[in-house]
Amino acid sequence: MRLFQAFAALSVVVSALIILSLVGKAFGFISAVDLGNLWSEGWFPRRNLFDIKTIFAGTMVISLIAMIVATPLGLGAALYLSEYAAPRVRKIVKPVLEVLAGIPSVVLGVFALTWISPQLIQRLLSGAELFNMAAAGIAVGVLVTPLVASVAEDAFRAVPMPLREASYGLGARKRSTSLKIVFPAAISGVVAALIIGISRAIGETMVVAIAAGAKGGSLFTVDPTGPGQTMTGAMASLAIGSDQVRGADLAFPSLFFVGFLLFLITLVLNVASERFVRRVRQRY
Numbered sequence: 001m002r003l004f005q006a007f008a009a010l011s012v013v014v015s016a017l018i019i020l021s022l023v024g025k026a027f028g029f030i031s032a033v034d035l036g037n038l039w040s041e042g043w044f045p046r047r048n049l050f051d052i053k054t055i056f057a058g059t060m061v062i063s064l065i066a067m068i069v070a071t072p073l074g075l076g077a078a079l080y081l082s083e084y085a086a087p088r089v090r091k092i093v094k095p096v097l098e099v100l101a102g103i104p105s106v107v108l109g110v111f112a113l114t115w116i117s118p119q120l121i122q123r124l125l126s127g128a129e130l131f132n133m134a135a136a137g138i139a140v141g142v143l144v145t146p147l148v149a150s151v152a153e154d155a156f157r158a159v160p161m162p163l164r165e166a167s168y169g170l171g172a173r174k175r176s177t178s179l180k181i182v183f184p185a186a187i188s189g190v191v192a193a194l195i196i197g198i199s200r201a202i203g204e205t206m207v208v209a210i211a212a213g214a215k216g217g218s219l220f221t222v223d224p225t226g227p228g229q230t231m232t233g234a235m236a237s238l239a240i241g242s243d244q245v246r247g248a249d250l251a252f253p254s255l256f257f258v259g260f261l262l263f264l265i266t267l268v269l270n271v272a273s274e275r276f277v278r279r280v281r282q283r284y
Contacts, residue, residue: 025256065137074148109210112139131213155189
């Protein structure tokens, strides 16, 4: 018992130390940088230009595209597995869906660059570049879909069977029962699945680093047909030195500042989702 308590306390201590180190480095960067460089023409750490809106906009554009892909696919797959699939089919499809969640993100990044972008984006959107945020967003959506589907499907199956039987007893069809009874009853789990999906999309690194094409720097843009930079992509470039920041004193410390912003975004999403789930959760 005490051993388990020690492990739990150690995990809390390690997490707290990581957060404190991140906060300390982030505030050290803020105190040293010219605040005007945090709202400039773009994200170019080698030139000491750390435009926050550039990487924030890129992150939001790709995450939005990803959720546009993952929400209907994930929730549709979850409803099918929960309400329509035969037990034998579910035993086959559910493990396959969960295995898809384990596909390395670097594989999807290469797939986005070699197929999604040239075969889909560039054919549908004239003027689209090979490296673009739309292809990266679609690939991230494919990556997030199994996660959304798995969590939502568990929420749908947790809805008590008497609710379905009462609906059928009143003459409702399968589709009406699924959409008007099961879905609203499981809304807290659905929201939790979507929040997890959004958090996963915001935190994705390899896909955007490969397919979005911004490398170390980017001008401010919200055009999905062109390259863009995200928070995680900027951190990856800084961490491995691919943007050649040698000689720029504040370039590497900005990594901790971006990490702190990501931490805040994730914290806000988790707190908001927890409050929403508690407010709408129904106990049966």
